[in-house]
Amino acid sequence: MSSSTARATTVPASVAAGASPDGRRPLRAWQRAALDLYDAEPGREDFLVTATPGAGKTTFALSLASRLLQRRVVDRVVVVCPTDHLRTQWADAADRAGLVLDPSLPNSVGPVPAGAQGYVTTYAQVAGKPALHAARSTARRTLVVLDEVHHAGDGLSWGEACAEAFGGARRRLSLTGTPFRTKPGERIPFVHYEDVGGGELRSRADYTYGYRDALADGVVRPVVFAAYTGTSRWRNSAGEVVAASLSEPGTRSVEAAAWKTALDPRGGWVPHVVAAMDDRLTHLREHAMPDAGALVLASDQDDARAYAKVVRRVTGHEPVLILSDDPRASSKIEEFAAGTQRFAVCVRMVSEGVDVPRAACLAWMTSYRTPLFFAQAVGRVVRARSRREQATVFLPAVRPLLALAAELESEREHVIPAPAQAADDELDLLPRPEREASDGLGEHESLEADAQFAHVLHGGRAVLGEGDGEPLGEEAEDFLGIPGLLTPEQTASLLASRDEETRRRAGARRDEPDEPADLPAEPEEELASWRATAGLRREVNRLVGQVAARTGVPHAVVHRRLRTAVPGPASATAPPQVLEKRRDHLLASL
Numbered sequence: 409m410s411s412s413t414a415r416a417t418t419v420p421a422s423v424a425a426g427a428s429p430d431g432r433r434p435l436r437a438w439q440r441a442a443l444d445l446y447d448a449e450p451g452r453e454d455f456l457v458t459a460t461p462g463a464g465k466t467t468f469a470l471s472l473a474s475r476l477l478q479r480r481v482v483d484r485v486v487v488v489c490p491t492d493h494l495r496t497q498w499a500d501a502a503d504r505a506g507l508v509l510d511p512s513l514p515n516s517v518g519p520v521p522a523g524a525q526g527y528v529t530t531y532a533q534v535a536g537k538p539a540l541h542a543a544r545s546t547a548r549r550t551l552v553v554l555d556e557v558h559h560a561g562d563g564l565s566w567g568e569a570c571a572e573a574f575g576g577a578r579r580r581l582s583l584t585g586t587p588f589r590t591k592p593g594e595r596i597p598f599v600h601y602e603d604v605g606g607g608e609l610r611s612r613a614d615y616t617y618g619y620r621d622a623l624a625d626g627v628v629r630p631v632v633f634a635a636y637t638g639t640s641r642w643r644n645s646a647g648e649v650v651a652a653s654l655s656e657p658g659t660r661s662v663e664a665a666a667w668k669t670a671l672d673p674r675g676g677w678v679p680h681v682v683a684a685m686d687d688r689l690t691h692l693r694e695h696a697m698p699d700a701g702a703l704v705l706a707s708d709q710d711d712a713r714a715y716a717k718v719v720r721r722v723t724g725h726e727p728v729l730i731l732s733d734d735p736r737a738s739s740k741i742e743e744f745a746a747g748t749q750r751f752a753v754c755v756r757m758v759s760e761g762v763d764v765p766r767a768a769c770l771a772w773m774t775s776y777r778t779p780l781f782f783a784q785a786v787g788r789v790v791r792a793r794s795r796r797e798q799a800t801v802f803l804p805a806v807r808p809l810l811a812l813a814a815e816l817e818s819e820r821e822h823v824i825p826a827p828a829q830a831a832d833d834e835l836d837l838l839p840r841p842e843r844e845a846s847d848g849l850g851e852h853e854s855l856e857a858d859a860q861f862a863h864v865l866h867g868g869r870a871v872l873g874e875g876d877g878e879p880l881g882e883e884a885e886d887f888l889g890i891p892g893l894l895t896p897e898q899t900a901s902l903l904a905s906r907d908e909e910t911r912r913r914a915g916a917r918r919d920e921p922d923e924p925a926d927l928p929a930e931p932e933e934e935l936a937s938w939r940a941t942a943g944l945r946r947e948v949n950r951l952v953g954q955v956a957a958r959t960g961v962p963h964a965v966v967h968r969r970l971r972t973a974v975p976g977p978a979s980a981t982a983p984p985q986v987l988e989k990r991r992d993h994l995l996a997s998l
Contacts, residue, residue, distance in 0.1 A: 436627065439468045442615040446472060454580050454598045456557070458613035460622045461585040461787020466498065469553045469581055470505045476551055477507075477525065482578055483548040485509060485526035486541070488534055488570070489555040493738035495528040497763065498555070502528075515540055526550070531559050534573050535566050541573035549578040557582040558611075558780060560596045571597035586783040587611050619790075619816060628790040629768070629797050633813040635805035636684070637862035638677045639945050640669035643853040653949060655805040655862055656967070656979065667806050671707065671773050672854040673714035678773060679722045679914035680859035681802050682715075685769050686723045687910060688800050689750055692768055696796050701744065702769035704753040705785055707776065709733070715773060716753045722914055727751035765791045772803035782812040805862040859914075860946050861907040863953075944987040948979050951994035958998070970994065 435443070438459070446455055459465045469487075476482045487498050487509060499511035510527040513520065515537040520527055527544075534541050545552060552574045554560065560567045574580060580598045589608045590596060601609035622628040637655040642665055644650055652658055652666040670677040685702055692700040704719065706712035709731050719727040728744045730737055730752055744752045745764040752767075755774075770789045776782070789799040803809050952966045959966075967979070974993050976986035 435467070435471060436464055437625065438615075438617040438621065439464060439471060442468055442617070443472060443475070445615055453578070454582065454600075455615075456582040456584070456599055456611065456613045457615050457617075458584050458587055458611070459615075459617040460619040460628060460790075461784060462628050462791035463617050463622045464627070465555075465583045465585070466501050469555075469583060470502055470507065472581060473507065473551055473553070474505060476579065481549070482551040483525075484520065484545070484550040485553065486545055486550055486574075486577075487526070487528040487553040487555060488531055488574075489528065490531060490559045492530060493741055494555065495530060496738060498528045518543070520544060531566050531570070535569040538569040538572040542576060545574050545577040550574075551579045551581065552577045554580065554582045554598065556784075557584050557596060557599060558588040561588075561590050561594055567594070567596050574598075584611070584613075585787055586780055587613065587616075588780050627792060629792045629799045631786065631790060631799045631801055631816065632864055633801050633803060633810075633816075634684070634864055635803055635810060635813075635862045636677070636681050636859050637805040637949065638670055638680075638857055638859040640666040640675075640677075640857040641855045642666075642669045643855060649855070651945075653945070653979070655963075656949070658978075663806060666857075667804055668775065669854040670804055670857040670859070671711070671775065672857065673711060673718055675854065675857035676914065677804075677857040677859040678715065679718050680910060681771055681773070682719055682722045683910045683914040684861070684907070685771050685800075685802050686725075686750070688802075689769055696798075697766065697768055699748055699766045700768045701749065701764065701766050702751050702771065703764075703767050703788060704751060704771045705774050705776075706753060706755050707774040709755055711773070712753050712755050719751050719753060723750070725750045727753045730754040763791070764788060765793055768797065768799050770799070770801045772801060772809065777808040777812070779812055779815075782809070783816070786816065858946070860950075861910075944984055944991060945979055945982075948987055948990050948994065951991060951998070955994060955997060 442457055446452070457465065457468065459468070473482075473485045477485070485502075485507065487495075487502075489495060489498055495511040499509050502509040507526075508524045510521055510524045513527040513529065515533055518540065529541070544550075554570065554574075560570045575597070582598055587610055589604070589610050590601070591607060592609055595601065595609070596611075600612045602612045604610045619628065623630060635655075637653060639651055639653050641649065641651045644665075650662070650665070652662050654663075654666050654670055658666075669675065672678070682704070685704075689700055689702050704712075704715050704727070706715050712729060712731060716727050716729045719725065726749075728740055728749050728751065730740050730744070732755065734740070740752075741764070745766070752764075767789045770786065772785070776785075786799075786801055789801065801813070803813065948970075952963060952970065955961070956963050956966050970990055970993065971978070974986060974990045976982050979987065979990065982990070
């Protein structure tokens, strides 16, 4: 008998009885149900599980592997994952389960080491030598676990390589954190699809465990989405200065330019949101999660380095900077997960699959906007350790992100209904622009951006804090975001009440030496004038929100009526004289 087969007989029998692979805790109900479903068709070759991030896909996969090894259905296990760091994470989890999976087996070595029941590799390695992996997976009866299987669609070569490498394997288990879509010509191997129209196919899972289910079971934390708006100002390719609000209706091109400008580390939006997240983190540490950590998600490595400087300057705490080209990236993730540092700044290193249970806050400072990436990134802060924990995601108040957050929020509302709320306390999520024509902005130069708290999401709708409700005591503040203890209005009011202090705190350190770069040179009076105008613009937007909240009329309608009453350009580009008249008009209507 081969060493790998002999080792397979040592898998704990408790696994077959419904225990987790490490034998220390029972399997969750969904994991047992998925195993029972798998066993119901003993001859199946492919099985796809869609389980919300943080639900325990790794535990499920190792439980299934242990069962199949014990029953002599397979003799070898191969795990394919997206990154090198996840190779180590999988191997460690397997070791705790009593399985030996080699995480360091290179393509230059042919056979699997004696004594190992398999190995962990990456999609990139499989694409490098698919024939080698095909030989390994057919030399013995093999279970192949394709972790985050949507990565097999990151390039047709990866999907083709996986099909070549593992088409002859005895069993294949595919895992993903959320349903994904592909085009008919880019099918991912071993996945069943259904046609959803529009030239797209949607993955069809054999077993699904969504956020709603996990929230009801206490497996994940409830999430509060705190949206921050602000006015961005940039110079377009024609040399014209353009200003626009993140949350005011406009064309897609203007929305994208305003979003990009807000994320510029030299402006005011980023430090403001960092200060707000630091304040939230302090409260979590003082009352519910003494080791709570926060993640700042950047678009690229240059932004990540600049954001790390902003975090240090605004909070006084040195963040952990995690970049893919850093040879210590994996060890930094492990150190952050097990440590007490407050912040980690990263690009995509911790957006998928990485387990950092103490991470409870996320700052979305990236231009990524796909549903899959959003779900995976938010999944980094939802893993629950107790019923008292909650997660907060700070994000720009732009339409694409608010729509994605609203989908997750709507699932939450089916599970944990919030306290009774009058209909006029809620606002439309974000009005769609009246037209989608391109403004032809092309390349642009970011000049400045400010930030202000906009709203929290509740049931897929935006809820503002007007500041005139019942005062919140310290005890209520401690429970910010836990459904059933604060109404959405109270949550929004609390964040709004702290916003001015947050702005002062973020701006107090703007002139310190660690500033990533100087703002573009402009006459002092021009910059001062613009900041005064930006203050008026913020006031007008705040008053529009109050009118909308009191009347139940959407933002867009209030803005249109305001422009009719006080003619002139949209508020994002209106001169101070017009803004003053609009402010006075709104004040008179309240």
